[in-house]
Amino acid sequence: MVVPMPEDDIQNHNHNHNKILADSKQHAGTAPSCALWQTRSYVDHSHFHVNRTRAVATMPIRFYSSTHSPSQPRKSGSAPLAHRSLISLSGPDAAKFLQGLITNNVDASRQAPFYAAFLDARGRVLWDVFIWVWPELVAEKGHWACYIEVDQTEAGALKKHLKRHKLRSKVTIEDAESVGIWAAWGDAPAQVPKENAVSDLQDPRAPGLHRYLVAHDRTSLADRSEVLDVSEYHLQRYLLGVPEGPVEIPRESALPMECNIDLSSGIDFKKGCYVGQELTIRTKHTGVVRKRMLPIQLEHPGASVSPPVSGTDIKQLDDDGRTKRGRAAGKFIAGVGQVGLALCRLEMMTSMKVSAEGGSWKPGMQFGVDTDNGVVKVKPVLHDWFLSRESHLWDKNRTRI
Missing domain, CATH: 3.30.1360.120 (Probable tRNA modification gtpase trme; domain 1)
Incomplete structure (x- = not known):
């Protein structure tokens, strides 16, 4: 089955997208002029309260960079x-x-x-x-x-x-x-x-x-x-939150569902045999995808800071804003300015429930990435259209868990 494109996708996207652009314009600093950081980023959902249909950011977007570039994204082009x-x-x-x-x-x-x-x-x-x-x-x-x-x-x-x-x-x-x-x-x-x-x-x-x-x-x-x-x-x-190419979808490492290829009408779960089908179909029938690529917002107290290194672990932060020891909540994939991509453990970094046992996420949790200049806070974004697609494709499978 190929995932359909709901007609209300664009309407929901435009509302959320314009909100992000407006916030970024109001709080913008500078964003790098490079095409992308040669790094990877994982999404942080710590400052978002998420349910099945809506995600609300509690902090505005701010851009930071060590290089000069336009201060806000172009809405059209x-x-x-x-x-x-x-x-x-x-x-x-x-x-x-x-x-x-x-x-x-x-x-x-x-x-x-x-x-x-x-x-x-x-x-x-x-x-x-x-x-x-x-x-x-x-x-x-x-x-x-x-x-x-x-x-x-x-x-x-x-x-x-x-x-x-x-x-x-x-x-x-x-x-x-x-x-x-x-x-x-x-x-x-x-x-x-x-x-x-x-x-x-x-x-x-x-x-x-x-x-x-x-x-x-x-x-x-x-x-x-x-x-x-x-x-x-x-x-x-x-x-x-769209990954592309070997920098963001590492060859022979990334799984298709974790990169949202299933949510992008890129997998037909009913087709016949093809290379790599066995694990893909098995994952579909278990009904559980615990990690997914998500868009993230990045925040650092300094005005200018280098981006996190690709593949750096995202960790929960303690009350002093330092990263805790223990299991990583995700990984930083890529970014430019204040926005980026991250591979996130959904039940650890968001309120999404994708398994019977649920996860450890609680409101107020914060996450971040260690850099040479201190901790960069990471906040994931869940667009309405993303939640709609994920629910449409996977909720029926979860009833069998």
């Missing part, structure tokens, strides 16, 4: 994604070949782009990908064909992976160099003429994000749309 690459897959056996390798369902009748992941035999994520397929491409090739979008640093490894599994399959694997990838958000997608895009997709990972394939010679998506730096795209992802 578009950016070219030069860090993403495309691999062309075509041939009479292309659909059947890909069906055995990715988490989403592939058949020759499917002619619209979708999100998916490649897994290893242990069920760990190798690559998060978009599969670009559209009627004109199929007509041009004379059979089902697609472009596989992946992080540029992993394109070579993915091509080797495909060729290793090719065997006698009648497929052709090559670079796709005639088009590029763009992202847009806010009001910008409504300004994009259809003729400017080869194909487009409402990004299923979060409301408000859109993705496009455009000809390489185009310098903008729309004539009246300002072209923004890719750092703005990364900031939008972090505000929404």
Whole structure:
């Protein structure tokens, strides 16, 4: 089963997103101009009271950084994604070949782009990908064909992976160099003429994000749309809690449900056998996903501080604001300015209940990450649309626990 995109996702997202942007504008300092910190972050829910339908932050967003950059995120815009690459897959056996390798369902009748992941035999994520397929491409090739979008640093490894599994399959694997990838958000997608895009997709990972394939010679998506730096795209992802690429979804380590690929319509739990299916289906039937990637707010008493190191443990804080010993509540994944991503133990850092025994979270708990400049407080964010998707997909399974 692929998770549907509820129609009220965007409405709920816009309310929460605008609230975060307004708070950040009021309390903004500076945010780094880099595309992202080369670090990882896990979400902190310590200052949020969370139930199944709503999460409320008790503290406003503040930006901090050791480098100069714009003080607030752009509510609307578009950016070219030069860090993403495309691999062309075509041939009479292309659909059947890909069906055995990715988490989403592939058949020759499917002619619209979708999100998916490649897994290893242990069920760990190798690559998060978009599969670009559209009627004109199929007509041009004379059979089902697609472009596989992946992080540029992993394109070579993915091509080797495909060729290793090719065997006698009648497929052709090559670079796709005639088009590029763009992202847009806010009001910008409504300004994009259809003729400017080869194909487009409402990004299923979060409301408000859109993705496009455009000809390489185009310098903008729309004539009246300002072209923004890719750092703005990364900031939008972090505000929404969307991980992407090997820095945030570490290869052969991350689990697909922990990265919310299931909540992003990226896994079809009813499809046939594929590499890594066993653990994925077993997790689905147990009904328990204890850790998930979430957006986080970061707070430090200093005006300028370096970001936490990728993979640093998130710990509960004592009354003096120091990290306690004991089990980590999560891990810091990535961030820019005051926002980021973290992998969180849901029942430890939030009031979400995902198992029969429940967790240790209590109102008033605070969490943080140790850095060379002191403790950075970490606060997780639970968007309404996230809670709705998680409940829709997993509540029925929990009744069997």
